[in-house]
Amino acid sequence: KIGIGKVADAFLVDKGHKDGAEIHTVTTNGIIIIWNYNTHKLVTLLIARPQQIKRYYIEYGLPVPVEIVKVASQHKKQGYHTI
16 A cells, blocks of 8 residues: 555646546645546546656646656556556
């Protein structure tokens, strides 16, 4: 078990989903929590891949959190992919 961790950052993501935009919350343990922006309902929890974390920060012009990316890399090496 890896645990959820603490909230590091959250990003508004709109990919044109029929239910509207989502809030993607990145945690210190490399987990992404996805909520629907309009309904505030939980959509899913993901064990993030390193590139996935980098993409959020790069798209928003923020520095990539190296420690969270390292955690995500460890998860990938250990074969973690679902919660």
